[in-house]
Amino acid sequence: QKSFRITVLPGDGIGPEVVDQAIRVLQTVSDASQDVDLRLETHLFGGCAIDATGEALPASTLTACKEADAILMGSIGGPKWGVDSKVRPEQGLLQLRKELGVYANIRPAKFASDSLLENTPLKSHIAKGVDIIVIRELIGGIYFGKRKELGVAPDEDVAWDTMPYSVHEVQRITRVAAQIALVADPPLEIHSIDKANVLASSRLWRKVVTETIQNEFPQLKLDHHLVDSAAMVMVANPRKLNGIVLTENLFGDILSDQSSIIPGSLGLLPSASLASAPSLPSSPNFKPVSGLYEPIHGSAPDIAGKGIANPIGTILSAAMLLRYSLGLDKQATDVETAVRKVLDDTEAGGHGLRTADLGGKTSTKEMGDKIVEVL
Amino acid sequence: QKSFRITVLPGDGIGPEVVDQAIRVLQTVSDASQDVDLRLETHLFGGCAIDATGEALPASTLTACKEADAILMGSIGGPKWGVDSKVRPEQGLLQLRKELGVYANIRPAKFASDSLLENTPLKSHIAKGVDIIVIRELIGGIYFGKRKELGVAPDEDVAWDTMPYSVHEVQRITRVAAQIALVADPPLEIHSIDKANVLASSRLWRKVVTETIQNEFPQLKLDHHLVDSAAMVMVANPRKLNGIVLTENLFGDILSDQSSIIPGSLGLLPSASLASAPSLPSSPNFKPVSGLYEPIHGSAPDIAGKGIANPIGTILSAAMLLRYSLGLDKQATDVETAVRKVLDDTEAGGHGLRTADLGGKTSTKEMGDKIVEVL
Numbered sequence A, B: 001q002k003s004f005r006i007t008v009l010p011g012d013g014i015g016p017e018v019v020d021q022a023i024r025v026l027q028t029v030s031d032a033s034q035d036v037d038l039r040l041e042t043h044l045f046g047g048c049a050i051d052a053t054g055e056a057l058p059a060s061t062l063t064a065c066k067e068a069d070a071i072l073m074g075s076i077g078g079p080k081w082g083v084d085s086k087v088r089p090e091q092g093l094l095q096l097r098k099e100l101g102v103y104a105n106i107r108p109a110k111f112a113s114d115s116l117l118e119n120t121p122l123k124s125h126i127a128k129g130v131d132i133i134v135i136r137e138l139i140g141g142i143y144f145g146k147r148k149e150l151g152v153a154p155d156e157d158v159a160w161d162t163m164p165y166s167v168h169e170v171q172r173i174t175r176v177a178a179q180i181a182l183v184a185d186p187p188l189e190i191h192s193i194d195k196a197n198v199l200a201s202s203r204l205w206r207k208v209v210t211e212t213i214q215n216e217f218p219q220l221k222l223d224h225h226l227v228d229s230a231a232m233v234m235v236a237n238p239r240k241l242n243g244i245v246l247t248e249n250l251f252g253d254i255l256s257d258q259s260s261i262i263p264g265s266l267g268l269l270p271s272a273s274l275a276s277a278p279s280l281p282s283s284p285n286f287k288p289v290s291g292l293y294e295p296i297h298g299s300a301p302d303i304a305g306k307g308i309a310n311p312i313g314t315i316l317s318a319a320m321l322l323r324y325s326l327g328l329d330k331q332a333t334d335v336e337t338a339v340r341k342v343l344d345d346t347e348a349g350g351h352g353l354r355t356a357d358l359g360g361k362t363s364t365k366e367m368g369d370k371i372v373e374v375l
């Protein structure tokens, strides 16, 4: 029997509500497989941790994260700990990413079910068939470069940030993109995004991405887009970016949020942040990677406590966790299939359930119930 | 009789074709008003200037731009002068902006005619009524900060860029946004965009924007959005950003391109880059501002020379030129009205003309002919 340790960080706002349902799904998986034992342990993180301990990422939480096989997070932040507060939940998240070394953020944006096409803000014929995986470098660039605040000498009335990238940082994220591209058959195309007509770090990015693919993955298709043009294409004709959108931290922050609006609702989408390139569970030399898994939506303080948040983003994050960090590919696929079945509204027995974000009335718990039942 | 000097930079690709039609419109305006004399002078700029002189911005062109009352540009660049070339058209554009001190880039994104709703990639009920003016700081930030290329010592395998902002730079662009907001009745709301939860320059930005509006324009409504969230809202529910979207150079590059996809076609949209806050032509203390006017589309090498490009973006840029740099508000409005009439397809005598970008067959010249005729 294999035993795995999962650290759970419910966080703030709707975080605990959606995480509860994902926990039930993980427990169902654990109960159903005799040879798998999942041990879940909950820790304080984010605003609730600030309230309880004064710190967004308490030392005990960090230790539990480092010792776990994987981490499942809800969402953090809220108006109570705004931009003007001294200690902010976001700082804890940036620190956690850096401490864990999770440099590869993976965000798939595709329709869980075609029945959601009516929910996308794009015309249906533009949105249909969009299948983009954004791969964002997560612990480099302007997020972690040196900076100077307003009011600090010299030049007290100037503030600045730096956007650094090294060859090594770009190589490793390119390899993650390539590994994921190769899992599909035919392999996915890679669209690398930069602002090489202006930025030095983007010129490094473009050169290293090009050389890494040419030398190590010559079978993959690669093209380059400027970030302004990519932001346009992602609305005008997003299927042009189908495959992998590979980009640095800040551009990835913007483009991944933009892409996630396409498949109907933010509430549906998962993400994984990995500390090394994932290998395929079915491969003979599978190695689990440690990772942080979270839905892409925020803590949504306006609907917190009402029991109406969509738990699917968190449940699909748990599926990614099963696949990449535990090597339980079959179980991951089962969860994804159950989700699709609950969303679909078909004669073949889909249930067509919809939470409030999708214009429906299904509660968080009812959605969890049904997914567990189908599982 | 008032005489004005306009420097015209047709540029590359479809640039000369669309500029030709805007010149006809300006000449029609000049011929129709006895007390106005427009003198147009064409100069080399961009790729064509590189081919002819080795420089994207020859000294004689720069001088002509500095001496003019306003500059009308087509578009520059093309595959011939790609990212790997030593001299690139874009460098000339960045240099020209800096030399002219045009720190305020103004890009309205709204439907020239509701009959274009079918051309937007968004669902019609989401796109209808979008009326956003992006105001982008144009000569600061990461575009003009210090940078270091790959291969340069020390740390040869690292490249970096810096994003600096000073209090003064943010104050003056905020004042431009406020002046433009105040022209409307009721005044437009200002949505300021930053990444203040991560960047020091964004914290300066948010603080200075807030204080400038509070102290100097207390009657204006202001809110703040993080850039990732703004990119999402601009697709999910763009009317939420109606009014003015005020932002720094890099975020403005991305968001203005993203916003311009909404009103049906890039080919329709104009832009102005100004060296000071514009005043209203009707105001008793009107002062013309010097500016650079250009359509927002690129040089579109794939359709260059075919005579099918949409000249409306350039013609509406010429209207902005008449308004802001020459103080000819009435003539500007006449041009805008003529454009709307040519696009509209109404019983009241609209013409419903469509160039290829809008799915029609009208040629560049036919579109120009009709606008001149209606004028």
Ligand SMILES: CC(C)[C@H](C(=O)O)[C@@H](O)C(=O)O
Pocket: A090, A093, A094, A253, B197, B198, B228
């Ligand atoms: C909370 C914030 C610091 C974070 C980021 O910008 O990375 C968030 O927007 C995200 O994308 O996970």
Ligand SMILES: CC(C)[C@H](C(=O)O)[C@@H](O)C(=O)O
Pocket: A197, A198, A228, B090, B093, B094, B253
């Ligand atoms: C050509 C390029 C340098 C320029 C920019 O990034 O500013 C362009 O994208 C623009 O928006 O005018």
